[in-house]
Amino acid sequence: MSANDLSRYDQKLEFILRSAAQIFADKSYHSTSMRDISRATNVSLAGLYHYCKRKEELLFLIQDNCFGRVLERLEERLVDVNDPVVKLQIFIENHLSFFAANMAEMKVLSHEAESLQGDLHAHVSGKKDKYTKLATNILQNVHSPEDGKVNLTVATYALFGMMNWIYNWYDPKGQLKVSDLAQNLTQLFLEGFAPGSVNETTNKLRRQPENLSIWRGVERSRG
Amino acid sequence: MSANDLSRYDQKLEFILRSAAQIFADKSYHSTSMRDISRATNVSLAGLYHYCKRKEELLFLIQDNCFGRVLERLEERLVDVNDPVVKLQIFIENHLSFFAANMAEMKVLSHEAESLQGDLHAHVSGKKDKYTKLATNILQNVHSPEDGKVNLTVATYALFGMMNWIYNWYDPKGQLKVSDLAQNLTQLFLEGFAPGSVNETTNKLRRQPENLSIWRGVERSRG
Amino acid sequence: MSANDLSRYDQKLEFILRSAAQIFADKSYHSTSMRDISRATNVSLAGLYHYCKRKEELLFLIQDNCFGRVLERLEERLVDVNDPVVKLQIFIENHLSFFAANMAEMKVLSHEAESLQGDLHAHVSGKKDKYTKLATNILQNVHSPEDGKVNLTVATYALFGMMNWIYNWYDPKGQLKVSDLAQNLTQLFLEGFAPGSVNETTNKLRRQPENLSIWRGVERSRG
Amino acid sequence: MSANDLSRYDQKLEFILRSAAQIFADKSYHSTSMRDISRATNVSLAGLYHYCKRKEELLFLIQDNCFGRVLERLEERLVDVNDPVVKLQIFIENHLSFFAANMAEMKVLSHEAESLQGDLHAHVSGKKDKYTKLATNILQNVHSPEDGKVNLTVATYALFGMMNWIYNWYDPKGQLKVSDLAQNLTQLFLEGFAPGSVNETTNKLRRQPENLSIWRGVERSRG
DNA sequence: AATGAATGAGGGTTCATTCAT
DNA sequence: CATGAATGAACCCTCATTCAT
Numbered sequence: 030m031s032a033n034d035l036s037r038y039d040q041k042l043e044f045i046l047r048s049a050a051q052i053f054a055d056k057s058y059h060s061t062s063m064r065d066i067s068r069a070t071n072v073s074l075a076g077l078y079h080y081c082k083r084k085e086e087l088l089f090l091i092q093d094n095c096f097g098r099v100l101e102r103l104e105e106r107l108v109d110v111n112d113p114v115v116k117l118q119i120f121i122e123n124h125l126s127f128f129a130a131n132m133a134e135m136k137v138l139s140h141e142a143e144s145l146q147g148d149l150h151a152h153v154s155g156k157k158d159k160y161t162k163l164a165t166n167i168l169q170n171v172h173s174p175e176d177g178k179v180n181l182t183v184a185t186y187a188l189f190g191m192m193n194w195i196y197n198w199y200d201p202k203g204q205l206k207v208s209d210l211a212q213n214l215t216q217l218f219l220e221g222f223a224p225g226s227v228n229e230t231t232n233k234l235r236r237q238p239e240n241l242s243i244w245r246g247v248e249r250s251r252g
Numbered sequence: 253m254s255a256n257d258l259s260r261y262d263q264k265l266e267f268i269l270r271s272a273a274q275i276f277a278d279k280s281y282h283s284t285s286m287r288d289i290s291r292a293t294n295v296s297l298a299g300l301y302h303y304c305k306r307k308e309e310l311l312f313l314i315q316d317n318c319f320g321r322v323l324e325r326l327e328e329r330l331v332d333v334n335d336p337v338v339k340l341q342i343f344i345e346n347h348l349s350f351f352a353a354n355m356a357e358m359k360v361l362s363h364e365a366e367s368l369q370g371d372l373h374a375h376v377s378g379k380k381d382k383y384t385k386l387a388t389n390i391l392q393n394v395h396s397p398e399d400g401k402v403n404l405t406v407a408t409y410a411l412f413g414m415m416n417w418i419y420n421w422y423d424p425k426g427q428l429k430v431s432d433l434a435q436n437l438t439q440l441f442l443e444g445f446a447p448g449s450v451n452e453t454t455n456k457l458r459r460q461p462e463n464l465s466i467w468r469g470v471e472r473s474r475g
Numbered sequence: 476m477s478a479n480d481l482s483r484y485d486q487k488l489e490f491i492l493r494s495a496a497q498i499f500a501d502k503s504y505h506s507t508s509m510r511d512i513s514r515a516t517n518v519s520l521a522g523l524y525h526y527c528k529r530k531e532e533l534l535f536l537i538q539d540n541c542f543g544r545v546l547e548r549l550e551e552r553l554v555d556v557n558d559p560v561v562k563l564q565i566f567i568e569n570h571l572s573f574f575a576a577n578m579a580e581m582k583v584l585s586h587e588a589e590s591l592q593g594d595l596h597a598h599v600s601g602k603k604d605k606y607t608k609l610a611t612n613i614l615q616n617v618h619s620p621e622d623g624k625v626n627l628t629v630a631t632y633a634l635f636g637m638m639n640w641i642y643n644w645y646d647p648k649g650q651l652k653v654s655d656l657a658q659n660l661t662q663l664f665l666e667g668f669a670p671g672s673v674n675e676t677t678n679k680l681r682r683q684p685e686n687l688s689i690w691r692g693v694e695r696s697r698g
Numbered sequence: 699m700s701a702n703d704l705s706r707y708d709q710k711l712e713f714i715l716r717s718a719a720q721i722f723a724d725k726s727y728h729s730t731s732m733r734d735i736s737r738a739t740n741v742s743l744a745g746l747y748h749y750c751k752r753k754e755e756l757l758f759l760i761q762d763n764c765f766g767r768v769l770e771r772l773e774e775r776l777v778d779v780n781d782p783v784v785k786l787q788i789f790i791e792n793h794l795s796f797f798a799a800n801m802a803e804m805k806v807l808s809h810e811a812e813s814l815q816g817d818l819h820a821h822v823s824g825k826k827d828k829y830t831k832l833a834t835n836i837l838q839n840v841h842s843p844e845d846g847k848v849n850l851t852v853a854t855y856a857l858f859g860m861m862n863w864i865y866n867w868y869d870p871k872g873q874l875k876v877s878d879l880a881q882n883l884t885q886l887f888l889e890g891f892a893p894g895s896v897n898e899t900t901n902k903l904r905r906q907p908e909n910l911s912i913w914r915g916v917e918r919s920r921g
Numbered sequence: 922a923a924t925g926a927a928t929g930a931g932g933g934t935t936c937a938t939t940c941a942t
Numbered sequence: 943c944a945t946g947a948a949t950g951a952a953c954c955c956t957c958a959t960t961c962a963t
Binding site for chain 3: 925
C-alpha cells in the first residue's frame, strides 16, 4: 500500500466527516440517519462502515478533531505571549475564527455534547475540561486582584455562551467579518456594553413571590 | 363535561408537558420516544394522543408556553419602568429567574428551536422574534448615542448567549443563587469583566493565513 | 378486559410460538428471521413484538414450556410408582410420546440448547439439569448394586441420545407408533440388542496409532 | 506452481477448515460469519475466497472429509473380519475414536446436516446413507433370525443417537478414555443396561388420553 | 377518557460476496 | 496469492401513529 492509498482513505474519511458534520448541524445528530450520510456522500450504506465502527464514532471523530485542532492552534499562538489581556484576545479570536471557518463542526461541538456516551463522551469531555480550564486561567490573570465583583466561573461560562451561541445567528459569509465579530465580543466582554451605567437600583430589584411556572396558574412541584 | 373535568384534563396535560420537557431536556427531543413519555407519566401510549395530536405538538406546547409566560411576565414587570438600565436589569432578571425555575423547559426552548417545523415552528419563531426585538430595543436605549463601538446585534445575541448557555453549567439548587447569577451577568454585560483594560494591540492582532480546517493538513472545500 | 380477551392474547401467543417452533425446527433458530415468523403467522413484523421482547425470547418460551410440561407430566405420572424399572418405562414413554406429539418443539429443545444466552440460557439449563438428574436417579435404582459394568453417566446420556436423536429419522405419522417406539427403545436400553453375544475379543480390540485426523495425511495439531 | 506450493495451499486450506469447524461447532454454522473465520485464521476476508467458492463450501468440505475418512478407515479395518459382533465392535470403536479425535468436525457433521443444500447436501447425504446402511447391515448380521423383538431401523438409529449425542457431554480430555467410552457403549448396546429386568408390566403401561401439547390446556392443531 | 393491539416505515448494523489492485 | 474497499440485501428492532373497544 502506497502513501497515496493511505492518503486516499484519509481524504475520504475527512470528506465523510465533513458531510456528516453538515447534516448533524442541520438536523441534529439523532435525526440524522446513516442513510442520510450515505446519500450525501455517495458512499453506500455499508461502505460507511469501513470508515467508522458506529454512527456514534462519526460524531466522536468530529468533536475530537474539533477540540484537538482548536486547542492545538491556541497553544501554538499563546507561546511567548505574556500579557493576560492579549492572551484573552488571542483566545477569543482563535475560538471565533475557528468557529466561523467550521460552523457545522463547531455547532455540533456545542450542540451535541451529550449525544456521546461512555468512553467517547469521557474522552471529549476531558478535552473540553482542559480547554475550559485554560480559559479560566486566562481570565484569572486578566483580573486585577482587588475587583472581584464578578464570579470567575460565571464569567468563564458567560464568555463561552457569548461565543458558542453564534451558531444561532452568525453568518460567516455575511457583512460582519470574523475579525470584527471577535473584536466586538472581546470589547464587550472586557469593557461591557455601557460602561459606568450600572444603576444603584440593581440591588433593589426585588422579585415578588411570583408564580414562575411555565404553566399559568399552576404551582410547580418538582421531583 | 363539567368545569371540574376540564380542569382535570388541563392538569393532566400540564403534568404530561412537564414530564415530556424533562425527558426532552435529558435526552433531546428526537431521541425521546412517545413510549418514554408514556412510561414517565403512567399514561398509556394511546392515551397520550388524547392530549396532543402528534409528538411535535408536545414540543410546541412546551415552547409556546415558555415564551408566552416569559414574555407576559416581562411585559407586566416593565410597565411603568422608564430607566433603560433598569429595564435591562429587569429583562435579565426575568429571563434568568424563569430559566432557573424551569430549567428543563428553557433548555428545550434553547436547544430544540429547530426541531419544530412548518406552522408550529413559525408560531414559536414569531414569539422569539418579538422577544428578541424587545431585547434589542432595550439595549438600544441603554446606549448613549455617541459610543457605537459595539454592534447592537452582536450585543443582543451575546446577551442571549450568556444567558441561554447556563443550561450547560448552572445548577439552580447549588450555591450560586439566581439573584446572584442575574446580578453577575448584568454587571458583566454592562461593565465588562476588566474595565479599562482593553489593550491597544487589539487591532494589531493578525491572523496568519493559517489552515483553519478541522482536519489537519487538508484544505477546506465547502459546498 | 374480559377473561376472553386475555385468553385470546394467550392463544395468539401460543399460535406464534407453535409456528416459530416449526420454522426453527425446519431451518434452525439462527437462520430463521422474524420476517419468516411474521409471514408464517400473518402477524406484522412489528406486531410480533407485542408477544415477545426479542427473537431470543420466542426460543426461550418454546424451550421453557417444553421442559416445563415434560417435567410436570412426568412427575404426575411417577407419583405412587415404586418399581424402578416401571419408573424407567414411564420416563421413556413420557419423553417419547411428548417428543412425538411435539416434534418441532422437542427438536428445538435438543438442537438449539446453546442458542440461548445469559439468563435465559441459565434458566432453561436449570430445568434441563433437573430433568437429567431425575433420569440418572431412576437409572441408579434400576441397577442391582453388583453389576456396575456400565458407567452411570454414560448410560444416562446414551439413553438421552437414543431418544433425542429421533428427530433425525422418526415420523410420528408413519407406520411405527409411538408406543411401539417407546417399547423398542426401552427393551433395547434395558436388555440390549443381542443379549449374551458380547464377544470376549472386545477387550482385545486394539487401536493402532493411526492418524485420526479428518484430513488425509496431515497430522493433527490441536490447540 | 511447484508441488511445494500446492502442498502449502493444501495445508492452508486444511488449517482454514479446521478453524472453521471449530467455530461452526462453537456457535453454529449460521451464526458464524466469514469475518469470524477470517479473524480466527488471520487470512483476509477476501483471501478466504481463494480456498472456497462460498461459505457453504467450507461446511461441505468439512462434512465430506469427515464422512470420507470415517468410512475409509472403517472399511480398512473391516477387511478380513467375519464375526458380526466383532464387526460391530470395530464400527463403534471406529466411530467414537474418530469423533473424540475430531470433536469439532464431528459435531458439525451431526449438527449441521441440514445446513447444506442442493448438490452439496445430496453428496454428503449419499455418503451418510452408505454409512448408515453399512451399520444396518452389521446389525442385521448380529441378530440371530428368531429374536426379532427390536426393530432394526430403531436399533440402528438408537445406536447412532447414543454415539452422536456425545458432543453434548463428552470431554475427550477428561477422565473417561475413548476406549472406555467405546466399550461402555458397545456393552450397553449389545447387553443392555439391566439384563433380565424388563417387567411384564411394560405392555400394560397405558397412556391416558392426556393433553400432550406443550402449551397448557390448549389442544394441539397441527398444520 | 382510556387503552391493548396492531402496523408501515424506517432505524443502525452486519452479512456474503465481488473486484480492482 | 492476497487484500482493502465496496455494496445490495437482509438482519433485528423501535418508531409514531391509528383504531376497535
